[in-house]
Amino acid sequence: MTTIGxxxxxxxxxGKCHALAWNGVKPVFGDGPKPRLVHLAEVSADLAAQRAEAFGFEKSTGDWxxxxxxxxxxxxxxxxxNAFHAEMAIAALEAGKHVWCEKPMAVALADAERMAVAARQAGKVAALGYNYIQNPVIRHIGRLLEEGAIGQVNHARFEMDEDFMADPEALFYWKSEASSGYGALDDFGVHPLSLIHAxxxxxxxxxxxxxxxxxxxPFKGGGRREVQTWDIASVLLDLKNGASGVMALNRSAWGRKGRIALTIFGSKGTIAYDQERMNEFQLYTTSERSGEQGFRTVLTAPAHAPYDRFIPAxxxxxxxxxxxxxxxxxxLNAIAGTPARIIGFAEGLEIERAVHAMAQSHHEARWIHV
Incomplete structure (x- = not known):
């Protein structure tokens, strides 16, 4: 395969992020098929034509x-x-196409389950847009954990905060509608859960x-409209490795712009990371002499693959x-049948089940097994 449509x-x-990725993947990595930007769909033919011209697609349509x-x-x-993911992804899979779908999978768990079944039956690659797991820093933290650099992990904390819904007078829009999901849990929580999965x-x-x-x-048509989603979530977790965990989510956190922070505590040290400073992490190890122990900041470099594909310094x-x-x-690696670091629909369904278990836990005020 030399090209892929x-x-x-x-x-x-x-959508723009995907277009940039499709345009950039071949120049950056050099291997695999060259993406051919064939067809773009939007809610109207006019908008589709405008975006196709801007993004470099050959054809456009107002009908997906x-x-x-x-x-x-x-x-x-x-x-x-989010509400359209299931119908579109399933239709694409049934038509014999590979799928790259943004997170979360779907609003309803039953729809996510149907998506996973469709992917399995189609035998096509179906990946979800969890790009934070691709960060060279996160990859390196994973290697440190595998190597036992901080010993046995006993506790991990995960936070995700932004302030795009912090203003109480900001206009009501679709992310406050029940049809979009639970709110912070599935809009936000799936990202820390993807890191937990990885x-x-x-x-x-x-x-x-x-x-x-x-x-x-306030509603743009006048008056005010009830907020139907939950913008804050606090969750206690038991991790599959046996450690305890905490996840805190807030879409109305003034001053936070794109924060996904994790702190991992082990028997021989600690690792700390914050997505707002996504090109560095902090490492504390007890292997240093007692008078010189302390957190050290590690900056990303060509040693943290695939950073080297972008920048040599x-x-x-x-x-x-x-x-x-x-x-x-x-x-593209997954489509080619080579090892790939993706969260497919089967793994994504595990994340969705965790989200719905959290919502059930809130309503029933008890621990829920995932």
């Missing part, structure tokens, strides 16, 4: 079903709002509490879109 459904924030029916499209990026294999049981900082928001740093390019390369 790409279809893109949705051109918002994540026409894109899926296109025989030249071999892999479909689904970057639409580093510890997942969770075994959960205990959660959800909160709404604001009961309603240490300390210069990668960004969000570079992680998306790495994810795109892993997707």
């Amino acid at each position: 790409v279809g893109l459904i949705g051109t918002g924030y994540m 079903r026409a894109l899926i029916a296109d025989p030249e499209v071999e892999v479909v990026s689904v970057t639409t709002p 580093l510890f294999g997942g969770v075994t049981r959960v205990m959660a509490h959800l909160a709404k900082p604001y009961a309603d928001r 240490p300390g210069h740093g990668l960004g969000f879109n570079e992680l998306k390019i790495i994810e795109c390369h892993e997707l």
Whole structure:
């Protein structure tokens, strides 16, 4: 395979990220097929034509079903709002296409289960957009854990905070509708859960509490509308490696812009990382002499693959879109049948089950096994 035909459904924030990744993966990595940007779909033909011109796609349509029916499209990026993921991904799989779908899988657990079944039956690659696991820092932290650099892990804390919903007078929009999901749990929580999956294999049981900082928001049509989702979540976790864990999520945290922080405590040290400083991590090990022990900051460098594919010098740093390019390369590896670091629909379903277990835990005020 020298080329692969790409279809893109949705051109918002994540749609643009996918387009940049498809355009950048071949120049960065050099191997694998060259993506051919075949077809782009949007909610109207006019918008689709505009975005196709901007993103470099050959064809455009206002009907996503026409894109899926296109025989030249071999892999479909689904970057639409959460409620549309299941229908579009399943249709693409049933049409014999590979799928790259943004997180979360679906709003309803039953839909996520149908997606996993469709992927298994189609025999095609179906990957989810968990690009934070691709960060060279996270990959290196995983290697440190495997090597026992901090001994036996006994506790881990995960936080994700942003302030895009911190203003109580910000207009009501779809992320406050029940049709979008639970709120912080599935909009946010799936990202820390993807890191937990990559580093510890997942969770075994959960205990959660959800909160709404604001009961309603102003509506652009006038008046106010009830907030139907939960913007704050606090969760106790049991990890599959036997350690205890805590996950704290907040979409209304003033001052936090893109924070995913993890602290991993072991019998011989600690690892700390914050996504707002995504090109560094802190390492504390007891192997140093007692008078010289302390956290040291490690900056990303060519030694932290695949950083070297982008930049030959240490300390210069990668960004969000570079992680998306790495994810795109892993997707192409999976399609080629070579080892790949992706979260497929089967693994993604485990994350979805954890999210729904957390919501059940909140409503029933008890521990829930995942």
